[in-house]
Amino acid sequence: MSASTATSSTATQVLFDAPGPKGRRRILLLSVLSMLAIAALLAGALWQFHANGQLDPNKWIVYLRVDYLAFLGQGLWGTLKVTAIAAVVAFPFGLLLALARISRFSLLSGAAITWIEFFRGIPMLLVVYAFLLALPAFGVTFPRFWMLVIPMILVSSASTAEVFRAGIKAVDIGQHEAAAAIGLSRRDAMFSVVLPQAVRLVLPSLILALVTLLKDSTLGYVVSYNELQFQGKTLVSITRYLVQTYLVVSLIYIVINFLLTRIALVLDARMKARAASS
Amino acid sequence: MIGFENVRKEYPGGTLAVQDFNLEIASHESVVLVGSSGSGKTTLMRMINRMVDPTSGRVHIDGDDVASLDPVQLRRSIGYVMQASGLLPHRTVLDNITTVPVLRGTAKREARERAHELMETVGLEAALAGRYPSQLSGGQQQRVGVARGLAADPNILLMDEPFGAVDPIVRHELQRELQRLQHELRKTIVFVTHDIDEAFLLGDRVVILKPGGIIAQVGTPQEILADPADDFVASFVGADRGARTLHIERVDGRDVVVDADGRPAGVLAAQTAGRAGDGPMGERPS
Numbered sequence: 114m115s116a117s118t119a120t121s122s123t124a125t126q127v128l129f130d131a132p133g134p135k136g137r138r139r140i141l142l143l144s145v146l147s148m149l150a151i152a153a154l155l156a157g158a159l160w161q162f163h164a165n166g167q168l169d170p171n172k173w174i175v176y177l178r179v180d181y182l183a184f185l186g187q188g189l190w191g192t193l194k195v196t197a198i199a200a201v202v203a204f205p206f207g208l209l210l211a212l213a214r215i216s217r218f219s220l221l222s223g224a225a226i227t228w229i230e231f232f233r234g235i236p237m238l239l240v241v242y243a244f245l246l247a248l249p250a251f252g253v254t255f256p257r258f259w260m261l262v263i264p265m266i267l268v269s270s271a272s273t274a275e276v277f278r279a280g281i282k283a284v285d286i287g288q289h290e291a292a293a294a295i296g297l298s299r300r301d302a303m304f305s306v307v308l309p310q311a312v313r314l315v316l317p318s319l320i321l322a323l324v325t326l327l328k329d330s331t332l333g334y335v336v337s338y339n340e341l342q343f344q345g346k347t348l349v350s351i352t353r354y355l356v357q358t359y360l361v362v363s364l365i366y367i368v369i370n371f372l373l374t375r376i377a378l379v380l381d382a383r384m385k386a387r388a389a390s391s
Numbered sequence: 392m393i394g395f396e397n398v399r400k401e402y403p404g405g406t407l408a409v410q411d412f413n414l415e416i417a418s419h420e421s422v423v424l425v426g427s428s429g430s431g432k433t434t435l436m437r438m439i440n441r442m443v444d445p446t447s448g449r450v451h452i453d454g455d456d457v458a459s460l461d462p463v464q465l466r467r468s469i470g471y472v473m474q475a476s477g478l479l480p481h482r483t484v485l486d487n488i489t490t491v492p493v494l495r496g497t498a499k500r501e502a503r504e505r506a507h508e509l510m511e512t513v514g515l516e517a518a519l520a521g522r523y524p525s526q527l528s529g530g531q532q533q534r535v536g537v538a539r540g541l542a543a544d545p546n547i548l549l550m551d552e553p554f555g556a557v558d559p560i561v562r563h564e565l566q567r568e569l570q571r572l573q574h575e576l577r578k579t580i581v582f583v584t585h586d587i588d589e590a591f592l593l594g595d596r597v598v599i600l601k602p603g604g605i606i607a608q609v610g611t612p613q614e615i616l617a618d619p620a621d622d623f624v625a626s627f628v629g630a631d632r633g634a635r636t637l638h639i640e641r642v643d644g645r646d647v648v649v650d651a652d653g654r655p656a657g658v659l660a661a662q663t664a665g666r667a668g669d670g671p672m673g674e675r676p677s
Contacts, residue, residue, distance in 0.1 A: 291477030294442060295491050295539065296467030309481050 162356070172354050176361050181348065188344025189365060195258070195340055196327045199265035203326070204319065206266065207273030212303075214278055225274070232271035240264035241332050260336040269326050276318045280311035313384055320377035324370045341365060392418050393439060393547065393579065398448035400434055400604070408434045409604030412448070418546070421573055421580035423594035425587055425627075431604030432583045436549055439581060440469045452547070467495050470540030470548040470578070474555045477536065478524040484510070484535050485520040491543045502542075509538040514568055530561035537569070541576070550582040554589070566592055587628055591616070599624050 132140060162168050175181055213225035232240070244260045255263065284307050292302035333340035345362040349355050393416040400409040409431040416422045424432040437443040438450045441462040450457045457465060478487050488506040493499060507517060513534040524532055533553060540548055554562045566589060573580060573593075584590055590597045591612040599607040599615065601623060608620040619625040637656055640649045646659040 287477060288479070290442075291473060291479070294440070294466060294471040294473060294477065296463055296465075296469075296494065297490075298463045301494070306479055313481065 167356050172357050175352060175354070176357065184348060185341065185344055185361070185365070188339060188341035191333070191338065191340040191344070192327065192330050192342075195262055195265065195330045195333065195338070196323065199262050199269060199326055199330070200323055202262075203266045203269035204273055204322075206270040208277045208308075210270060210274035211277035211281060214274065215281065229271045229274050232267050233275070235268075237264055237268045237329055238332060238335065240267055241335050245336050257336050257338045261330065261333045261338045261340070264332075265326060265329055268329070269322065272325070273319065273322050276315050276322060277311065280315035280318075281307060283314050284310045316384065317377040317381040320373055320380070324373050327370060327373070328366070392416065392453055393581070394451045395435070395438070396449050396451070398435070398438065398445045398450060398604075400431070400438070400443065401446045407603055409445070412604045412606070414598065414606070414609070416579060416581065418579050419577040421578075421582060421593060421595050423582045423584060423590040423597050424600060425584055425590040425597060426600030427585055427602075429602050430600035431602075432585075432600050433551055435600075435604055436551060436581050436583050439547070439549060440466045440471060442466075467491055467543060468545055468547075470543070470545040472533075472536045472540040472548065472550045472553045474552045478532060478539070480524050483521050483523060484515070484527070487524065487535060488539045488542050490539065495543055506538070506542065509541055510535075512541070512572065513538045528561075529557040530565060533557055533561075533565055534568075537572070541578075546579055548578045548580045550580060552584055553582075555584070555586075562589075569593060591628075599627055 159168070166172075176185075210225050210229060213221045214229065216222045216225070241261065241264045244255060244264055248254070288306055288310065289302060292306040293299075297306065330340050331342040334343040334346055337343060341362055345358050349358045352358065395412050395414045398409055398412040399407075401407050412431075412435060414422075424435060426432045434443050438445055439452070439457065441457055441460070444458065479490070482490070485503060485506050488509060489497075489499070489502040492502040492505065497505075507520065510517060510520065515531060515534050515538065519527065519531065524535065527535065533556075536553060540550075554565050557565065570593065580593075582590075582593055594612060596609060597612055597615055598609050601607045607627070608615055608624045615624065615628060619628060637648050637650055639646050639659065641647070648656045648659065650656050
């Protein structure tokens with residue numbers, strides 16, 4: 114970590130002149146002012162909450178109740194389950210799509226391009242509606258769980274396909290040459306030389322794709338699947354504590370996504386430290 | 392034996408890399424193709440393992456036209472050492488060396504044992520086996536590249552400017568090692584470089600190429616130096632500048648050999664005898 118911080122700071126020094134005494138004073142002043150402005154905004158919001166009685170401890174204490182927490186926990190479990198299953202299917206599928214897209218067979222690559230561009234281009238909500246409203250009109254119905262997971266897989270496979278493709282393209286062209294020169298077939302070269310390096314390169318981006326997937330799972334409320342957002346919604350209809358519920362739910366999302374992002378950063382740093390050659 | 396017969400290579404768009412090339416390379420011989428960029432030297436070498444296919448003409452190995460051989464099998468039977476080593480960054484030194492033998496069906500354990508022997512042969516410490524290429528110095532990486540080239544015990548070794556990316560001291564050391572290896576192993580080596588000194592040092596025969604893969608002169612280093620075929624060769628080997636005409640100057644009571652530019656090239660042998668014990672420079676990881 115310290116090494117990467119050092120390089121980035123030197124990069125900053127190369128790109129920008131270090132601020133002089135005047136500049137430093139200006140930066141300090143602006144920092145203090147903006148901090149004050151943010152603090153004022155927060156205080157204002159709190160004051161507003163207070164004025165409307167939203168800070169009443171009784172409205173918050175319920176979130177320490179075991180049954181409420183269990184209810185939200187159920188939602189969290191649903192969210193994690195949906196995300197995990199979507200990821201486990203969508204990521205390998207995305208890899209296959211990426212391989213198909215760069216294939217020499219134009220039929221295969223054409224099909225992959227169509228798939229990727231289609232599902233990358235439309236909002237996931239529309240896909241969910243297709244499964245909720247359009248397909249049942251033709252007599253095709255799915256359980257609620259799959260009405261959420263399948264659209265997640267379709268959309269995520271398209272975007273991760275592009276992540277994988279970027280990774281494959283990012284592997285040094287010399288690696289293809291080197292692999293060919295020592296007698297690896299095109300397939301051997303792809304699977305034992307290019308892909309292992311490509312996957313390592315895109316691992317942090319994949320974790321970010323996981324964060325996106327987790328946030329997409331909130332569309333579960335559309336199909337009434339018991340994920341966190343939907344549980345929150347139900348809780349609101351019971352307690353009528355709209356602000357409190359959604360703040361608690363947001364906090365849970367933020368904590369989970371923060372953890373995932375941290376993992377991505379740690380992986381990134383570890384990879385850079387290990388085999389950042391070529 | 393490797394033979395080139397009327398080989399021509401034209402790239403789409405009309406670039407003529409090689410016009411009409413003929414050459415025979417005897418078994419156990421080391422031949423260096425030397426020329427400036429655009430001379431077609433790398434293109435020619437790559438025709439041997441079918442990384443490049445000639446537009447017309449044929450390349451044969453021991454009588455077999457390479458065009459009739461499966462490129463993948465062919466490449467596995469020929470050692471290849473490339474510039475900046477071309478090692479696989481995600482694999483350890485040992486795994487890099489064993490890649491080809493394992494692909495050819497050698498048992499993993501056997502391949503590993505052989506890899507350890509090869510590491511010793513090319514002068515790599517056993518402790519480096521588990522390292523990744525990025526953890527090695529340029530010279531060490533190049534040694535791994537040579538070990539990998541030799542791993543499947545090929546008869547032919549192709550070397551594409553293998554020492555171009557290392558500093559002069561390490562390069563010299565690697566050149567010496569290669570000479571020693573060739574003395575022991577007697578492979579057929581085709582070596583590509585733009586450095587005429589390297590060519591003279593390593594080649595039993597040297598092929599000097601003009602742009603378009605035209606042979607300016609073929610011969611032993613002695614023949615070429617003693618009798619350059621034309622002005623092109625003379626200027627390429629530096630004979631016209633007198634860069635290779637050495638003379639003796641007396642400095643502090645010693646006879647110093649000096650080249651045409653007045654740079655000292657060495658001291659006369661009789662006077663260095665007393666200091667002959669100095670070992671070669673050690674190589675340090677960067």
